[in-house]
Amino acid sequence: MKKLLTANEAIARGFYEAGGSVASAYPGTPSTEILENISNYKDELYCEWAPNEKVALETAIGAAIVGARSLAAMKHVGLNVAADPLFTAAYTGINAGLVIICADDPECHSSQNEQDNRHYARSAKIAMLEPSNSQEAKDMVRMALEISEEYDVPVMMRTTTRVNHSKSVVEIGERTELPMKPYTKDRMKYDAIPAISRQLHKKIEKRQLKLAEYSDSCALNFIVDNGAKVGVVAAGAAYQYSRDVFGDKANFFKVGMSYPMPIEAIRKFAMGLDKLYVIEELDPFMEEEIRAAGIDCIGKEIIPVCGELNSSIIRKAVFGEELPLAEVKTTVVGRPPALCAGCPHRGAFVQLGRYYKDAIVCGDIGCYALGGSAPYNAKDCAICMGAGVSLAHGMKKAFNHYGQTDRKVVAVIGDSTFFHTGINSLTGMLWNNGNALVIILDNRTTGMTGHQENPGTGYTLDGGKANIISIEEVVRALGAKNVRTVNPLDLAAMKEALDWGFGLNEPAVIITRYPCALKKYSPEDKEEFGTLDKCIIDAGKCIGCRACVRTGCPALVFNKENKKVVIDQGQCTGCSICMQVCPKDAISKKG
Amino acid sequence: METKNILMVGVGGQGTILASKILSEGLVELGYDVKMSEIHGMSQRGGSVSTQIRYGKEVFAPTIGAGEADIMVSFETMEAARYIGMVKPDAKIIINRYRIFPPDVLAGECDYPDTIIDDLSAKLDVISLDAAGIAAGLGNPKCMNIVLLGALIKGMGLDTADWDSIIAKMVKPQFVELNRKALRAGMDAVE
């Protein structure tokens, strides 16, 4: 049977068909749907969300060591978090196959950087596969698990946004049910203490040579011979773009196993060609390997390092051709992402922006990243998940060192991000007598990536009931004495909490607790938060001051003609933030 | 046959995804190789969204580059202007006369550009339709996306496929009839 699948769906299917048994992941665009789709097969395998990528990978490594084919999935920056287990699992090797899916995001469609994760495979000395469409993605999961078992190596499968999120035709197969591989105790293999690791290092250097030999003959690396004098070496989405751009004017060397590179096969391919292009997204990863082998090629001197490629960019770079464009003059207004109508984060940012303009706000990664944009303008910086609290802590320590003890520094962090790595940052701050203010925006879900469960929501990946880990109890257990939980939709309470937190000369934690406006309420949510009545504006009372509009709620529409605001009833959740800022009491609850 | 490129643009929440799913299902049924690529940004509502569908004998690139789209359907008026750099100069452009105000317009900071359909029509092959009105006439404004899909199918000459049974496969039973009507209404609207 043929089906149109995204690569994420195909990877899930591939893992299922290849007898996969244990999968763990932490959400992150563009990788999130891999585990979500694996959970469709939950009756025949085990899968779970991990609190972060390091935990996800370690869980998968453990399962692979005892003999279950395993998978860990993450976005590119997730592998930074999971790099520690990765480098040593490369030493110990596995028992049953282990595949690590990591999804790069050239163009930063939804990421804080566009790092090229292929370098990880080289530095960790593991094998790497790169699919260029969904069929390959499915097939390569099985191949990855087989290579993993054959060479005793974790195998990384590197994808990019365009591969993860594009649909193409896939042939669906059956599941191969596999027994558990027997586990035998073997300290000399699995116990990475210095004496053993020194030996393991020698072993993996030998494995490198074997993998390189395998790559040269691996069917995932193949040639499309058009009898041309020009050759193109390409992998992933760049291969597909190149096929369109070069047509039959080039021979192609499609790289499917991109580490170790099939260097000798490429050397043979290049022989007799007039020109060899290496077309790849982001860094000159393949190009450097090819040049180092003494093979002449054209690469990054014409192909951009920054951003995503497409056919137009490659066509222009190689042939200097640009397609004619429609010539029209018109005006467009930007449509930047905005916090949803009724977003619980709005209360915190409105009050920070109104009353604490001078405070340094250390942001983090999540929907609340939008707190830095207009109309709130309440963020100074953001680096990576969990960093907000430690950044604020470092700033505060630096200010204190230079005697500027009254500088206000605050960290804002979401609930999923708190459990991801924010918890470590807060531990550091509380241990070292730091005194930044920390606001944990607990919207009862992982909003940004599409509403996954997290350790605080009380549910697991498959919707099963779980232990609710209370943020307030965790924070207190870490030793925070000044902790307050507030409803962020109550602006007065929000301001009062900020005044309190900034007023203390001790560490303080404010937890804002209210569900994301797009969250599907659990029975517990329904009981705790109930429902809200929508708001309406009395046109007779409205003076058009636009104070409500400055809360940035997209349900508020200012009419330029009559200088009044109306509320789009389709969008309004009744959060009442606008009502609380109106100076004329023009806004009220409906019904 | 040469690969054809379709671009669907709109605003998050307008149902471009269902429309493109039905379309690509139909293209597979017609025996084409198909690739479809979505850019859905973050979870929040209201951002600009685009779906690219390529079909032909053998399709390589999953996406469309500048100046490559044969047809563009814009579910929202201004989005047509935002993506105009993606279309061929002789492309067909179907624009929904339906406006969703972006934040700056909502806040009264600037006006919604009034002349987009005229600006584009001056140089390009533009058909504009009131898909919201047509959908409302059918009794459910939510089927606006399928009206637009109908217009697109007609515009690409793909009306030979058995769309009635494809719709039956893709939507809930209680909505099949409505969506079939919407698709036909969309086809008729571009005649």
Ligand SMILES: Cc1ncc(C[n+]2csc(CCOP(=O)(O)OP(=O)(O)O)c2C)c(N)n1
């Ligand atoms: C290391 C890493 N993993 C995953 C992501 C993807 N990601 C971005 S924000 C986010 C979750 C945010 O959830 P939360 O902190 O609860 O904030 P919300 O979006 O709900 O406001 C994730 C998983 C990332 N940017 N970096």
Ligand code: SF4
């Ligand atoms: S998805 Fe939820 S958390 Fe994110 S902006 Fe919308 S309401 Fe806020």
Ligand code: SF4
């Ligand atoms: S804040 Fe009140 S008075 Fe001012 S524009 Fe809004 S509704 Fe009208």
Ligand code: SF4
């Ligand atoms: S109550 Fe006001 S701020 Fe809240 S969603 Fe409705 S219009 Fe927006």
